[in-house]
Amino acid sequence: MKNWKKTSLLTALVLGLLIVGIFYLFNLKVVSSSGDIEFSPGLEPKGTTIDSVDNTPRNIIIFVADGLGFTHLSLAMLTQQKENKTSVWQQFDVKSWHDTRSTFGPLTDSGASATAMATGTSTFFEVIGQDAEGNHLTNVFELANAQQYNTAIVTDSYIWDATPAAFVAHTGSRDNAREILTQIAASELDLLFGELEDLGEDEIPDLETTIEILKQRFQLLDATLTLPQQTEVLAPIAAIFEEDEIQDMTSTPNLLQLTDAALRYLSYRDSPFILLVECEEMDSASHRNDSKRVLKGIAALQETLSLVLDYAKTQGETLVVFTSDHETGGLAAVSDSNYPNLQLVWATKNHTASVVPLFAMGPGAETFLDVKRNSDIGQRLKILISTSKGLSE
Template sequence: MENWKKTSLYTAVILLVLLLIVIYVFKISVSIPSSDIEFSPGQVTSKVNAEFKDEKPKNIIVFIVDGMGFGHLSLALQTQQTENRPSVWQEFDVKGWHDARSAFGPLTDSEASATAITTGTSTQFGHIGLDKNQNPLKNIFELASDLQFCTGIVTDSYIWDGTPAAFVAHTRNEDNARDILTQIASSELDLIFGELEDLGEDDIPEKAETIEILSKRFLLLDRSLKLPGNNSISNPIAALFDEDEIQDSNSSPNLTQLTEVALKYLSSQDKPFVLLVESEEMDAASHDNDSKRVLNGLQSIQETLSLVLDFSEMYGETLVVFTADHETGGLAAVADFDHYPNMQIRWSTKAHTAAVVPLFAKGPGAHYFADVHRNWEIGYLLKKLISQDIPNGKNE
């Protein structure tokens, strides 16, 4: 080959390789600027259909699954047993989504997102019950207690974890365990069921001290979860379990059993209630890309959800709001071509993603959640519903 031809060919090949590298690098690392258009509560985007404006719930159950996105939901729908009843997810009156971004940008953590959900104000990473300038924000439990509601928390995680903490405490970080436990003990909370973890490490008190702090407010139940004899004397109760004791449906206790006891206790009081049910299984499993744990966790979540929706159906007057604080793992169920038409679970990360997350509601007031766009709008609506100050209602 003539020299000039050779040089042109080499140049063309080198240029082509460079072009492919540029395309490849660009394709895998498109950096999205973190634009953050903030709405304030005055600009809430939820529109309310006139025919629903007089619906007021007596009780509210907020069910938060940490880390659950639409990939996890799709998996639940594809793998569940359907012989006996239609999908539990079909029972919701309203099925939508919200953008869980923090005041920092498209990403969030549990503390910031749960704070938005329970206070109606978006905030920074790590902030529990504080706005982005560290000012304390009133949460839905504090508002509910002022208005003579009972309040309760059931979680399969440790009780000072970001999500439950945001319903009670005001502090900079979930690592401030002693501070959060002290705030739980001095709150108006009526019930708390969950785990203890890493006792004696960092700021986490030893078991004896943890029990001493919590005993200032709560009567501690033993493992049988037998409720105190006279339920009419409303005695705040707590049940504490060891790390990872509450896992999937096969664990004893499990989230469903604990929620059943909580509903029995709260509905026996002579007051309306607001209950948080939290499952940490999707986040914990997805950070490890542990597909088996995700499947087991989904089973437990569906069983607990079924119990909660049955309660709402049976007693009426109870609004159930189901959502997630963010998505973890970028999970997708994809075709397994070696064993077609089986599926395989694939992960895109071990971190949180900026994916929008499910937001479902059932019961009186559910329709207010149809047009929610951001996580903090959930808190805004919950506060309005608790105070019976219905947005865009007749009285405005």
């Protein structure tokens, strides 16, 4: 009897361990598989062809809101709308979205995404102006310069940051600040407004060296942004500010003021132009999950975008393309228990794989109706530059 009890006890113990083991393995499999989602690769856009463009632009303004996703856009529409006035977001002819993925996979960074938008070719993380194999890619600014366009960059970030760099430079890493600055100085860029950051650290030249490099190309303006007289020969100009000096509408200067000065300067030159305007505030704030800074950044973004759209409508021959390079923060706008009170909830302090907005207004806007990937944007910009009526004037 005692032997039977011992045998039964041993059998129960073994059976119990077996059940626990099976349960453990099952749970382990579930936990593991939840982090290993198999993403479909998606078709890489082939060379874009446009049979005809009914109304080609003379000028192109590319407005990139770094880190902005659809919830950021929702906040803009919820918090910035003025009574009895049409929302700036309703003024676009084309309202769509695009997939920001890189050759790495569903995620991207500003280097890869901006390179795709500037060149029409997808690439790897951190890369500037090159494909995933390290080959240099012609960007839209280089194509425009060859066609006698003026080219300009306005950013509230630092001037060698990934987004502006992708439209001018070619290097294997966005951290190669000295190389990017040297290429900017050797480029045909006509205007550069932005900040400096982390001077003297790692690959970043100190202030004196940075100024020496920039003076090889640009006439440096003071903080008042006093432009050369319209009757003067207009040399390429740059206005450089300290780290985080350009933030929201309370900043002096702010993105609105810089963009206004850039448009006046480009109008003085009286030639076709392509202008990149970057608002970095969404990305910087979202990496910190700083909701208050997001709202301030949205206000600066929307005021600047309103200026750009007003200019385009008044001028009549300017295409505006507004988009983002990726979403940052996994932002959600939700209600608390006291509905409809609104709360902002963050999922991460990193980039997400979310699709992002793509809007266009003006001549040539219809070419962005069927964009699927960020590289499609670059391909269409290249076609529009090559066919622009500004070239015949």
